[in-house]
Amino acid sequence: MKGRDKVGSSIRLPRGSDTLASGLAVASLALLVGFVSLPLLSLVVWTVDKGTWRAMASPVAVDALLLSLRTTAITMAILLLIGTPAAYVLARAEFRGSRVINTLIDIPVVLPPSAAGIALLLAFGRLGLVGQYLNVFGITLSFTTVAVVMAEVFVAAPFYVRQAATGFGAVDRAVEEAAMVDGAGHWRRFFRVTIPLALPALVAGALTAWARALGEFGATIIFAGSFRGVTQTIPLAIFAEFQRDLDAAVALSVLVLGFAFAVILAVRYLTARSTKDRA
Amino acid sequence: MLANRFEEQNPGVKVKQSFESSSTLLTQIQQGAPADVFASAAEEEMNTAVKEGLVNGEPEVFVKNREIVMVPKDNPANIRRFRDVAKPDVKLVLAGKDVPAADYALEILDKAKGEYGADFEKDVLSNVVSRESDVRASVNRVVVGDADATFGYASDYTPDIRDRVEIVRIPPDLNIVATYPIAALEDAKSPELAKKWVELVTSEEGQGVLQKWNFEPAA
Numbered sequence: 001m002k003g004r005d006k007v008g009s010s011i012r013l014p015r016g017s018d019t020l021a022s023g024l025a026v027a028s029l030a031l032l033v034g035f036v037s038l039p040l041l042s043l044v045v046w047t048v049d050k051g052t053w054r055a056m057a058s059p060v061a062v063d064a065l066l067l068s069l070r071t072t073a074i075t076m077a078i079l080l081l082i083g084t085p086a087a088y089v090l091a092r093a094e095f096r097g098s099r100v101i102n103t104l105i106d107i108p109v110v111l112p113p114s115a116a117g118i119a120l121l122l123a124f125g126r127l128g129l130v131g132q133y134l135n136v137f138g139i140t141l142s143f144t145t146v147a148v149v150m151a152e153v154f155v156a157a158p159f160y161v162r163q164a165a166t167g168f169g170a171v172d173r174a175v176e177e178a179a180m181v182d183g184a185g186h187w188r189r190f191f192r193v194t195i196p197l198a199l200p201a202l203v204a205g206a207l208t209a210w211a212r213a214l215g216e217f218g219a220t221i222i223f224a225g226s227f228r229g230v231t232q233t234i235p236l237a238i239f240a241e242f243q244r245d246l247d248a249a250v251a252l253s254v255l256v257l258g259f260a261f262a263v264i265l266a267v268r269y270l271t272a273r274s275t276k277d278r279a
Numbered sequence: 280m281l282a283n284r285f286e287e288q289n290p291g292v293k294v295k296q297s298f299e300s301s302s303t304l305l306t307q308i309q310q311g312a313p314a315d316v317f318a319s320a321a322e323e324e325m326n327t328a329v330k331e332g333l334v335n336g337e338p339e340v341f342v343k344n345r346e347i348v349m350v351p352k353d354n355p356a357n358i359r360r361f362r363d364v365a366k367p368d369v370k371l372v373l374a375g376k377d378v379p380a381a382d383y384a385l386e387i388l389d390k391a392k393g394e395y396g397a398d399f400e401k402d403v404l405s406n407v408v409s410r411e412s413d414v415r416a417s418v419n420r421v422v423v424g425d426a427d428a429t430f431g432y433a434s435d436y437t438p439d440i441r442d443r444v445e446i447v448r449i450p451p452d453l454n455i456v457a458t459y460p461i462a463a464l465e466d467a468k469s470p471e472l473a474k475k476w477v478e479l480v481t482s483e484e485g486q487g488v489l490q491k492w493n494f495e496p497a498a
Contacts, residue, residue: 232410
């Protein structure tokens with residue numbers, strides 16, 4: 001990865017009077033690493049200790065994992081399809097009200113997810129602002145998997161769009177224009193020049209958005225409800241199990257930890273390879 | 280309301296209340312949450328607490344409650360009597376597994392088999408579209424109009440929602456009367472105050488306040 005090389009070359013081991021400062025910095029890092037890894041470790045220790053691995057293969061766990069997989073995949077497809085061109089427009093076009101739109105798009109980042117869930121419910125619930133008209137046509141969204149995807153898109157979209165827009169903004173216009181001069185059309189230029197140049201930002205944005213969608217809890221439980229196989233994603237299953245069977249809740253947490261870890265490693269590996277290929 | 284009264288009676292004391300489903304509260308107490316008194320909406324959670332030595336002294340029943348069915352005011356699924364909850368395409372919401380309100384609902388459905396036929400229970404359960412974290416959340420699904428019906432306690436028919444929700448009564452021979460036990464906890468920081476709180480809740484004054492909220496008196 002490009003970023004990593006840069007970091008590697010700019011950090012030098014300190015000498016003399018810098019020792020204290022860098023010692024503090026290293027201690028801070030150790031503190032942070034410990035603080036993050038201890039709870040994760042505790043999950044695994046508990047599971048090993050109580051021998052609750054079996055709970056990971058329980059129907060509740062399997063259904064929840066499959067549902068999380070399915071809904072986050074659809075969410076990402078929607079985000080890539082809609083979010084990518086939207087981010088490009090945000091990065092390139094200057095129009096009146098673009099500042100307002102930028103702020104609006106960022107709101108779900110700072111809005112507590114439970115508030116987002118209430119907002120979605122009041123908009124798309126059966127008696128909601130939009131929902132009441134959908135209801136006339138026999139379309140109800142609450143308690144469906146569609147509602148889960150809507151909640152995930154709502155909270156995850158800004159994470160992708162923001163980073164994608166920054167990535168597109170960093171693409172040199174001169175390079176894009178040169179491609180035009182060479183006879184590439186708008187589509188060709190976008191897919192052959194702009195997207196590859198912005199790829200690290202797009203991947204990073206997609207990964208954060210995916211992680212956010214996977215962890216989505218508040219908006220989902222409020223807007224979509226919780227039902228096994230339909231709306232009960234992993235975070236909801238953990239909450240439901242916590243209220244009755246702590247061991248199962250721990251097992252589910254370990255399961256999603258392993259799953260998230262695997263996805264992050266896979267994406268890191270693939271991006272590293274693709275940047276190396278192009279270099 | 281009772282908290283204010285308690286603070287009046289015991290100057291300098293601040294009452295902190297945590298409302299969750301009884302099963303969540305039990306888990307929290309088991310995990311060492313700092314609590315002086317445990318009031319449970321079911322005997323089962325209290326029995327577990329007693330068995331695990333979390334309780335100081337004997338629990339006593341402080342209130343009774345009855346299950347009801349709640350539907351939105353406009354009643355989109357046209358539920359007029361209890362057996363209508365088995366009609367096809369009713370969007371029924373229940374509290375989560377092991378939440379007492381939901382457990383009682385299941386018991387009632389089981390009992391109703393004798394009266395409404397063997398399929399009744401199956402039909403009702405196939406109408407369930409969501410399991411909520413607690414009974415209040417499932418009631419709010421009806422309040423906001425997304426669910427056609429839910430099982431709740433009579434005490435959940437609170438004054439603030441009476442203009443948006445209707446009650447469908449469950450026949451008394453099928454209904455289950457829930458008894459709520461209360462007890463001071465072994466790990467209470469102030470056992471004296473814990474005992475006083477239990478006394479206030481079970482006193483005539485406390486019972487009067489609870490009745491205002493549609494609870495039935497313990498005795």
